[in-house]
Amino acid sequence: EPEVTQTPSHQVTQMGQEVILRCVPISNHLYFYWYRQILGQKVEFLVSFYNNEISEKSEIFDDQFSVERPDGSNFTLKIRSTKLEDSAMYFCASSPPDTQYFGPGTRLTVL
């Protein structure tokens, strides 16, 4: 069964550094998403991406964040200058369009 995959599973970085989180969505899906889950809190929507552009983004997704689909298979989330409060699980999801399937997540720890 096709799955969404994410790398790395765990990323540790220093505050102010740039990080890139990578995702490979399910191959025939058209919509791609990033969500995050701060420990003990709700899963929060960050951004949706369709047809090579952002279709919706939340207030969390400020100028420090960007997304890209650099080729036909990868979907990346870049955080330009990480802050302590960016520490969270980041989940990628993809959908055909409707039903969203999630990857296993990347745990980002900002020190």
Added chain:
Amino acid sequence: GENVEQHPSTLSVQEGDSAVIKCTYSDSASNYFPWYKQELGKGPQLIIDIRSNVGEKKDQRIAVTLNKTAKHFSLHITETQPEDSAVYFCAASSHYKLSFGAGTTVTVRA
């Protein structure tokens, strides 16, 4: 924006009993309501979903009901088994963006 409330936050049931989790939503435009199960260290896994033109949906031991007038939907798990122990999230969506509830930690006691 959409606000999804989920109750209870924790639920402990005896193996074989039923578990019920309830969610309410605020945006009447929401038309898609998935439920996800999350096991430790893993991403949310879709277990069942329902669309606004349907009042109830069942898949083996799992059922979901939707009351659009009252803006609430529920997950029912019957004949619970130890492997049902996990965190369950409800969500609501109108334009592909999912708004999640806070989650329910279900523990099935053997």
